[in-house]
Amino acid sequence: MTAPPVASVERLDGPATARAEAAFRQVYAETFAEPPYRETPETIAGAFSDFTEQTRAPGFRSALAATGGLRAADPEPVGIAFGRSLAADDAWWDRLLQPAPADLAHEDGRRTFALLELAVRAPWRGRGVARRLHETLLADVPAERVLLNVRTDADPARAAYAAWGYRPVGAIRGDDGARYTMMLLPLT
Numbered sequence: 001m002t003a004p005p006v007a008s009v010e011r012l013d014g015p016a017t018a019r020a021e022a023a024f025r026q027v028y029a030e031t032f033a034e035p036p037y038r039e040t041p042e043t044i045a046g047a048f049s050d051f052t053e054q055t056r057a058p059g060f061r062s063a064l065a066a067t068g069g070l071r072a073a074d075p076e077p078v079g080i081a082f083g084r085s086l087a088a089d090d091a092w093w094d095r096l097l098q099p100a101p102a103d104l105a106h107e108d109g110r111r112t113f114a115l116l117e118l119a120v121r122a123p124w125r126g127r128g129v130a131r132r133l134h135e136t137l138l139a140d141v142p143a144e145r146v147l148l149n150v151r152t153d154a155d156p157a158r159a160a161y162a163a164w165g166y167r168p169v170g171a172i173r174g175d176d177g178a179r180y181t182m183m184l185l186p187l188t
Contacts, residue, residue, distance in 0.1 A: 007065040007078040007124055009132045011139065014055035017062040021051055023077035024064070031119035036153045036178075043176075059085025059113065059143075063136040065120070065129050079120035081133040085143065086112040092147065095172040096182060104169070113143040118157075130160060138187070146185040151178050161185075 012020065025048050032039040032047075039047070054060065065079035086092055086107045092114060093105035115137070120129045138146060149172060150157050158181065166183035174180050 007067055007127075007129055009063055009065045009079070009129070009136045011136050012062045012064060014057075014060045017060070017064075017082065018052045018055040020062075020064055020077075021048070023066070023075075024048075024051070024062070024080050024082070027077050027080045027119050027121055028117065030121050034122070036151055054082075054084070054116075057084040058087065058109065059141075061137060061141070063133045065124070065133055077121075078124040079118075079129045079133050081115070081118040081137040083113055083115040083117075083137065083146075085109060086114050086147065090114075095149075096170040097172060098170055100169060110142060111144050113138070113141045113146045115146055115148040118148075125156075131164070134164060141187065143187060145187055147182065148185075149174070149180040149182050152181050153178070158183075 017024065025044070028047065029039075029041075029044045032044065055062075060082070061084075062080065062082035064077060066075035066077050068075050086109070088107050088109045090107055093100055093107070099105075118130060118133060120133070146166075147169075148161065148166070150161060151174075152158070152171070161183050164185065166185045169182040169184045172180045172182055
C-alpha cells in the first residue's frame with residue numbers, strides 16, 4: 001500500500017473559507033467521528049449550522065491542507081484549521097471552572113486569537129500536516145497570544161499543543177459534558 005500524497009497547505013480568508021465549506025465539513029466530520037469525540041451526524045450538522053457566519057467574524061482566518069493544492073483538478077482535503085480574534089466582550093474566559101486572574105482574561109478585540117478547530121484526517125497524521133496547518137494559520141496573526149480548548153482525553157492533540165509551546169490555563173466543562181483544558185500560547 002502506498003502512502004497518500006503529501007498535502008499542500010494554504011491560508012484562506014473568510015469568504016474563501018465559506019466557499020470551501022464542503023472541504024472543511026468533510027475533514028471535520030471524518031476526524032471528529034473518531035474517539036474520543038464520537039460526534040454524530042447531528043452534532044456535526046450543528047457545528048456547521050453557523051459556519052458561514054463564523055467566517056465573517058473579526059479576525060477570522062483558516063488554513064486548508066489538500067492533496068495537490070487547492071488549485072489542482074481534484075484536490076482532496078486532508079486537514080483544516082480555523083479561528084478568529086476574541087472580542088472585548090467574549091465569554092470564552094467565563095467558561096473556566098476556576099476564574100482566571102483579571103489581567104490574564106482581559107480582552108480588547110486584538111489581544112487574543114482563538115484557535116477554534118484543528119483537524120487532520122487519519123491517513124495524513126504523523127506527517128507534519130497539523131504543524132503546517134498551525135504555522136500557516138498563525139503566520140502574521142496580529143495578536144499577542146493564541147487560546148484554545150482541547151478535550152482532556154484527546155492525548156495526541158494535547159501532546160502536540162504542549163510540544164508547540166501551549167501551556168494549560170485551566171479546565172472547563174464543554175457543552176457536550178466532556179472536560180477540556182484551556183491552553184495558551186504566547187506569540188513573540
